[in-house]
Amino acid sequence: MKEIQGTYRQATGELPFRLTNDYLFRALLQKNNKVLKHLTCSLMRIRPEEVKEVRVENPIVLGEAVRDKEFILDVKVSLNSEEIINYEMQVANRGDWPMRSLVYLCREFDQLQHGEDYRDIRPVTHIGFLDFPLFPEKPEFYATYRMQNVRNHHLYTDRFTLSVVDLNQVEKATEEDRAWRTDYWAALFKATTWEEVKGMAEKDEIMREAVDTVYLLAQDDLVRERCWAREDYYRTMRTYENEIRDLKDENGTLKNENDSLKEKIRLLEMRISENTE
Numbered sequence: 001m002k003e004i005q006g007t008y009r010q011a012t013g014e015l016p017f018r019l020t021n022d023y024l025f026r027a028l029l030q031k032n033n034k035v036l037k038h039l040t041c042s043l044m045r046i047r048p049e050e051v052k053e054v055r056v057e058n059p060i061v062l063g064e065a066v067r068d069k070e071f072i073l074d075v076k077v078s079l080n081s082e083e084i085i086n087y088e089m090q091v092a093n094r095g096d097w098p099m100r101s102l103v104y105l106c107r108e109f110d111q112l113q114h115g116e117d118y119r120d121i122r123p124v125t126h127i128g129f130l131d132f133p134l135f136p137e138k139p140e141f142y143a144t145y146r147m148q149n150v151r152n153h154h155l156y157t158d159r160f161t162l163s164v165v166d167l168n169q170v171e172k173a174t175e176e177d178r179a180w181r182t183d184y185w186a187a188l189f190k191a192t193t194w195e196e197v198k199g200m201a202e203k204d205e206i207m208r209e210a211v212d213t214v215y216l217l218a219q220d221d222l223v224r225e226r227c228w229a230r231e232d233y234y235r236t237m238r239t240y241e242n243e244i245r246d247l248k249d250e251n252g253t254l255k256n257e258n259d260s261l262k263e264k265i266r267l268l269e270m271r272i273s274e275n276t277e
Helices: 022-031 033-044 097-109 175-179 182-190 194-203 205-218 221-246 259-275
Strands: 054-056 075-079 083-090 124-130 142-146 160-166
Touching (some): 022 033, 022 075, 022 205, 033 205, 097 160, 182 194, 182 205, 194 205
Parallel strands (some): 083 124, 124 160
Antiparallel strands (some): 075 083
16 A cells, blocks of 8 residues: 555545445455444444454455455454354345345355254344335335244244345434434445545544544555446446336336347346346
């Protein structure tokens, strides 16, 4: 990394990348364990003194090239060697989040080795930070889902959990969300200017840690290059998706039923599948 010039306090204007950029998000949590710890406490509703250890189990070498296929899971975290938490930042809405998140959750839940006891399975929580509404008809800021009896709502197990943070619904944060400062994290991830994040850093030590780390990461040419690559990846995916959308009506049916359009749709969908995370 080149010599750091100044501090985030001198930075002004638009952020080079928002923290919705999954590479920057991953880099921040991997680079600063204190930020990882306090984000985890906020989302899991636990006090910092309850955390003996929190670590990233799938670290990358920051700045090295990472293939799209390796972004299937952004950050896998071990909490006190007792729980697994998956963090994923997702900007593009492909309409498959419920199934996609279940697949990731199931992969981590299937953790037993030969001869181990089912009772030894560690609890797994998958937390998605979404930059789009999951269920537009039922907007919610921070929602948690578990398996339960459909009649009497008796919990089947508390070791299998899906949570979703809708980054665009901060105004719907509950008193509990605000007490645990989950709304602060969402505001940080959605911030677009240095002025915004500096305002947050002035009021909160952990936010200051996060902003300082983002500033340091933004000075690293290789990290910047990887962040730009992710931005380009999403632009490409959006282009494919928009092309498909333009060929269909509001019900998702082809506007013109002919073989050439069907083939074009097939090729575009194949490109998305080949490059999807």
